[in-house]
Amino acid sequence: xxxxxxxxxxxxxxxxxxxxxxxxxxxxxxxxxxxxxxxxxxxxxxxxxxxxxxxxxxxxxxxxxxxxxxxxxxxxxxxxxxxxxxxxxxxxxxxxxxxxxxxxxxxxxxxxxxxx
Amino acid sequence: xxxxxxxxxxxxxxxxxxxxxxxxxxxxxxxxxxxxxxxxxxxxxxxxxxxxxxxxxxxxxxxxxxxxxxxxxxxxxxxxxxxxxxxxxxxxxxxxxxxxxxxxxxxxxxxxxxx
Numbered sequence: 001x002x003x004x005x006x007x008x009x010x011x012x013x014x015x016x017x018x019x020x021x022x023x024x025x026x027x028x029x030x031x032x033x034x035x036x037x038x039x040x041x042x043x044x045x046x047x048x049x050x051x052x053x054x055x056x057x058x059x060x061x062x063x064x065x066x067x068x069x070x071x072x073x074x075x076x077x078x079x080x081x082x083x084x085x086x087x088x089x090x091x092x093x094x095x096x097x098x099x100x101x102x103x104x105x106x107x108x109x110x111x112x113x114x115x116x
Numbered sequence: 117x118x119x120x121x122x123x124x125x126x127x128x129x130x131x132x133x134x135x136x137x138x139x140x141x142x143x144x145x146x147x148x149x150x151x152x153x154x155x156x157x158x159x160x161x162x163x164x165x166x167x168x169x170x171x172x173x174x175x176x177x178x179x180x181x182x183x184x185x186x187x188x189x190x191x192x193x194x195x196x197x198x199x200x201x202x203x204x205x206x207x208x209x210x211x212x213x214x215x216x217x218x219x220x221x222x223x224x225x226x227x228x229x230x231x
Contacts, residue, residue, distance in 0.1 A: 043205060
């Protein structure tokens with residue numbers, strides 16, 4: 001099965017708190033790609049990061065960081081010192097290398113609400 | 117780049133009517149995708165084009181749905197004889213070409229409500 005699970009439906013934090021969004025994936029491919037997208041109220045999906053299965057290095061971009069662990073099939077996303085502008089729905093997604101369409105397989109998303 | 121543009125942004129239609137959505141991808145992007153997103157769910161793949169060729173269709177794309185990309189530029193998604201279950205947001209996305217290293221850019225979506 002090719003599947004992405006985001007068990008957290010909604011998270012609410014107070015501004016400046018750190019928050020981690022969980023993502024667990026399933027794929028039969030040994031090579032695959034993982035993504036995070038942000039969907040603000042406008043509806044547009046905004047690309048945040050792409051990670052391939054051979055690169056388990058964690059990545060940091062400003063207040064955002066990603067933790068990829070193949071052993072647990074997880075690709076978690078942490079926002080440090082959250083801000084109100086971070087409020088959005090966040091999607092984790094997967095592309096197995098064997099799929100020439102490169103279509104994204106999305107999880108159901110986590111709605112993040114950052115309160116002032 | 118002006119981004120992926122979709123029109124209309126919102127459409128309310130009566131059950132049984134036909135609707136058409138248009139997508140203008142980023143200039144020179146030869147891959148174009150359609151996704152459907154229902155409330156509380158992630159986007160689900162419907163179909164994609166490489167230039168003007170429609171290369172894959174999801175089982176979600178019933179016979180009432182048809183997508184075209186006649187000149188390899190803009191695309192249309194038509195739903196015939198709409199049903200209430202078609203109510204969703206229809207997202208268009210484009211990418212510069214083959215290869216997963218090409219970022220897929222999404223439009224703001226077209227909301228469809230069937231009453």
